[in-house]
Amino acid sequence: MSQSDLEARIIELETRISHLDMAMNDMSMMIKRQWDRIDVLERRNHLLSEDMKRMNSYMNTAPEDDVPPPHY
Template sequence: MTDTDLETRIIELETRISHLDQAMTDMSMMVKRQWDRIDVLERRNHLLGEDMKRMNDFMQTAPEDDVPPPHY
């Protein structure tokens, strides 16, 4: 194997490593953004669940409005 062949192979390997490193960085950033989005959605889901519980409690404790006045 000549020096130029070896040098060519090293350059090709370094190029591949560089591309793989960039792909790994891109995927890492993508995963981070997805986790951030999941956190936001989980918080919203929790808040919506709390709102639904409060509305349900309110609906169950407000039947006095449906009772006719005593003069009926």
């Protein structure tokens, strides 16, 4: 292998490494954004679940005067 062949191969490998490094950084940023979004959705889900529990509790503790008259 000649010196110019070795230099061309090194340049090709460095170019590939550079592209792989950029792709890895892009994927890493995408994964971080997805985890951030998942965290937000989990918090919203928890809040909605708590709201549903409170609503259910409220509906089950209706005052006695809300009972329909016996003729219904």
